[in-house]
Amino acid sequence: MNVGPIKLLLADDDEDDRFFFKDSLSKLPFETNLLTVANGEELMSLLSTSEKNIADVLFLDLNMPRKSGFECLAEIMANDKFKDLPIIIYSTSMDEPVVNTLYEQGAFHYIRKPGEYSKLKDVIFKGLSSLINNSIKPSKDNFVIQSS
Template sequence: MTPDRPLQVWLVDDSPTDRLLAEEAFAQVGADCTLSTLASGPDTLTALHTPGVALPSVLLLDLNMPGMNGLEVLSVLKAHHTFRYIPVIMLTTSQNEQDIQQAYQQRASAYVIKPVRFEDFLQQVEGFVAFWSRAQLVTRR
């Protein structure tokens, strides 16, 4: 991360409740981090192609979404010459071994299971922000 650019996190999740909980958790963490939420894969791809948009430092991607699921979005991102460098963390309720293997085969940076309790999710977000705030990331546009 560069000192003049805080951690930019995009969360892609079709659940309004999960997006709201993430906004609350990131607000409670209070770090030098900006969270943007999107409701679908197509919304995300449109946003990424918007001229002048600040690309996310890290993208949190739900697996089970209608229309275009997380693995399909991941595949498109990793095939794109600029977007392939964005770390993508699958954030999902699926513990299915095939989903996990597919995500890593398609070059997901990590696969994280959404916890049931908000307190556990808050701890997960704290650890996530602490790690990615210190990581050296490729900045492209």
């Protein structure tokens, strides 16, 4: 990952979740630049028309209108242009078979959105720290990040 600001791309249809995510970033010890999209179609359109290095990491919600996070993940992983883009799934659900499938499909981490705003900063910090400290995809045992 680069040394300058971390370029983040967040795809999430929930306006409040986007706001809280952005607010949490301001409390982290990293300098970040955040770009957001509100659905899967916007995400795929942005990625298809952008330069290769639009983001250092993508936070991807699964349940979005128009095109789901599952569909986006599959399209992104099938495109060589984005083979080095780490994708952190960012979702409220925690269905183990789904989590296992997402790991197998190439997601870097799975963050379960915490129910409390106060814990959001911690899970985002854990996900970004993992990328900064080790750009190799974590083992299955370290795939899921949850608030404590």
